[in-house]
Amino acid sequence: MTMKVDPDMSFIKYLKSAGGDTLKNCYQCATCSVVCPLSKDGSPFPRKEMILAQWGMKDKLIGDVNTMLCHNCGDCNTYCPRGAKPGEVLGAIRAYAYTHYGFPQGLAKLASDGKNLPILIGIPAAIVLVLWLISGGMHMPEGPVDFGNFFGHWDFHWLTKTTFFIDIIFLPAAAFSLFAAYKGVSAMWNKMSESLEISSDFSPSAKQFTLEFLWPAIKETVQHKRFNECGTNVDRVKGHLPLLLAFIGLLLVTGYSFVRKDFLGLIYPNLHGPIPLYDPFKLLANISAVALLVGVAILWANRKKMEADGKAAPTFYDWFLIWEIAAVGITGLGAELLRWADFGVLAYLAYYLHLVSIFMLFFYMPYTKFAHMVYRTFAMAFEKYRESSFVQKESS
């Protein structure tokens, strides 16, 4: 196959600014390909990706499965004799790809630049604030602090006012974010498929796809199998795993809470109150919250150390996610503590910030580093797909 060369110089510039500043150092020795667990015979990854990046071959890279699969173990960074830090370069390519696939583009671009941070915080802050105002709940309720009364109280006993407002904020936001992620991931999938040159005649059914490709990918992710094989950044798993488990825990709690309040609550109104402490789900929620805080603290420290050691450049892309998660954890914990301490105003304010930060985390998910959650999982699914008989049949 002949490749038309038309280097995209702005792509090179972007990569250099987004943590890949060392990209041009690579002199193609392929040491990285020897150490990288993803590299296979005949596919010198990430050596080839390095020269593609040097040559500004944007199109080739954003559809490169391996680039998406790289879990930034850092082994290549350690062994590269030229300090080209391929792992960091790939990170920058991924950051570029998330923005590139991001839907809608305007929002994706907005979320990719630290300069926009005030707007990024401003949007959810305003939405929650406006709804808080509209709800009329913005006054000091009677009695002990109860976030169940954050958006005020009504007597419609099937659904509390707060739950209703939370729903109207987060349900559309979540739906939007999921849709955006779906759009992004399918764009990526199409791009990746291009390189395989296969027709759609052999596409798997939705069920096949889920069972054979997606589910194993999810399983592998949760087990953190590849992470444990890391040499250089093996410490990272100490932060990443608690964080991942925390998110799963909180997801379960949220699901439980949603079912309990929005469905069961319709039948048993007494379920509307705060979940009692002894409830196993409440326990899970608290453990998850602690895990989240511990996890993000470890990642924060790791990142700082890497930067101090010159192993990584500080980028908005990396820090935004850490800040977001830290904000969720800290505001959540703060609100809880202030509630127990019964510092009314402060507790509600903290809760407000908590809602804002959660909104940010999920609303911007498809465009931030958080997006790796979906892109990587689907890239793994793609890898399994690529190795499956659907593709093999076609190319043989």
Next chain:
Amino acid sequence: MDKKYSAYLCTGCGIGDAVDMEALSGVVSSEMNMECKTHQALCSADGRTLIDADINDSGINTVVIGACSPRVMQDEFDFGDDKITIRANLREQVAWSNPADADKEYVQEQASDYMRMGCTQAQKSELPDPFQLEEGTNKKILVMGGGVAGLTAANEAAAAGYEVTLVEKSDILGGKAVNWRQSFPTKAPWTDMETPIVNDLIQAVQDSDKITVKTATEVARTSGAPGNYNVTYKQAGTKSEWDAPAKVGVDEQDAIDKGTMEDPNAGLKHYMDDNPEGEKFGAVIMATGWTPADVSEYEHLGVASQNVVTNAEFEKMAGQGKIVRPSDGKPVESVAFVQSPGGAEHDKDFPYCNSVTSLVALKQAKYVREDNPNGKAYILYQHMRTPGSMELFYKAAQNDDGIFLTKANVMKVEEGADGSLSVEAEDTLLNENLSLNVDMVVLAAGMVPTTKDANVVNLAYRQGPSLIDLDLFDGYADSHFICFPYETRRTGVYACGGVRKATTVDETIDDATGAALKAIQCFESADRGVSVHPRSGDKTYPEFFMQRCTQCKRCTEECPFGAIDDDEKGTPLPNPTRCRRCGTCMGACPERIIGFKDYNVDMIGSMVKAIEVPDDDEDKLRFVVFVCENDAYPAIDMAAMRRLGISNLVRIIPVRCLGSVNMVWIKDAMSAGMDGAMLLGCQYGDDYQCHFVKGSELADKRMVNIAETMGSLGLEVERVAVTQVAINEYHKIPEIINEFVEEIVEMGPNPFKGF
């Protein structure tokens, strides 16, 4: 000189254990009639005092030292220029070459022979009488070529206090470098290109009151010899009756005389004619540089297009300002630098590229970027060579966003309708074939030395006007790049810069400085009457006993350095300041009339005859090995140091070069009843190691002849052999010598033994 002899034996270093010293001393005093003293460590202060006392008190002036190898303890056994000192190598060649259980009798005979030979050598040696040019030594330097190399050489020679004349063919000084936009970094951090230094060099030359510049001038001929060259100039591009004549061999001269061949030198002055108008010089520096290689044969690279240029052409364009496309003047945005011809011969580079073309591509890629912020420079290479600190320059270029590097095999360059070029490349680091669209393609043409197709030096020598055998060096003015940089096959002519190697400016400056020093060394040595290279400081020189010369011309033909001219009759006219003292002429002369004061046919012949050959003992065969002192002799010493063991039937005689071995010595050895003779010297041929270039090769040819003669006398031809060995192959020495001995032992003794 009235010689007063005394011999000294050392019993140290294991010699006393291996040899009965009293008996050996007896051999010296009774057979050789020399007083002989023994000491346990002759090289010690005490030993030295013993000898000094004899020199001072008894007027001893010829000393024979039977101790270690002449290659060691040279200061300890230096008794001054007015003494003759001969060393017999009892330590390495006797004590250290025999195993502990060797037959004492054999060892004793071996040691005795070495002392006999040493004493004979002392008897036949004379003190040298250094050669002096009648006219005195001229110490002016002629520099040919006004580029960076020539300018530097001139400046350096002037800075050392010598007068220089710099001759440049074109109208201006500076050579190719005056057209350059920039040159490579020469200092830390090795990333920034520099303003070419050439204008500073020109200024310095012009400011110097020691340097005379002649532009638009060429050298018609250079006659004479180091310390006394006579140079005739002519206007560049013209013909002159003083142009150096072509070589006319004996057969050609015959043909010319018979009228069957046209005289190539018709209208030219004879090579021996002396131009009274000529200018005298002491030495010549050849800095005539290079020309860009012709790459027009590479049709697949689109050479027909105007927009495909060589790196030299591109540099010129860059020097003139912003680079524009030749076909339409469009400012150039993208350029592909094609470093190798690609296509079928994909691993090759363009001829004469060396590492310079890699660096030039990096430099010119930078120009593309300088001229246009969106400029793109693609470097498609098979080999990227960035030696030394230039690696940092490479890194800096690589770091530029708009410079794209890959190993690639360029298959095709094609011009499109709008003048732009498409470049197709295979086997790239991107793991895919590439197709580039560029404004221009630059081909990395190499630097062809000017000596490749022209005589350049224009010497009026018997052996012709040019440096010879340059085809062995792809036309570069070289004679042995690794061992003898700057040396050409003509003493007194030193090459530097592009004519010697494709070099960068920085390397050229080093090179030219070295050549200037060599030139100075040359005529200063001539002034002191000593040889300059490689036998630096040798005061002897070949002397001819002309009365017996038969004008056979062998010496004139065979001298590897063209040192011998001749007159109309063919009588040799030696030029000792051109001579390197190899003795090849001495080996060649059938009349045996060429010799040195301390090294001649009679001396070595007498040493051969001094070896005692038992004619009644089937076991005690005798072998003589003539060993070149440059590589083979030290190799034998090293083998001895490692106690590798050499047959004690062998007697070793060092020679200056195998070329100096006169075949009469072989005849002497065989008629003395010796059983075999071997020559051990350096490699010859395309990858020669021979320090005198041709000596080893000539010896081989001569030995073939002698073997034939022996054969016709009924002697086995295997009894004479020539073998090549390098200095680092000392481990092969026992194998080479002992196998030769064993083969002949099997064959049996020399049938003429005792006659």
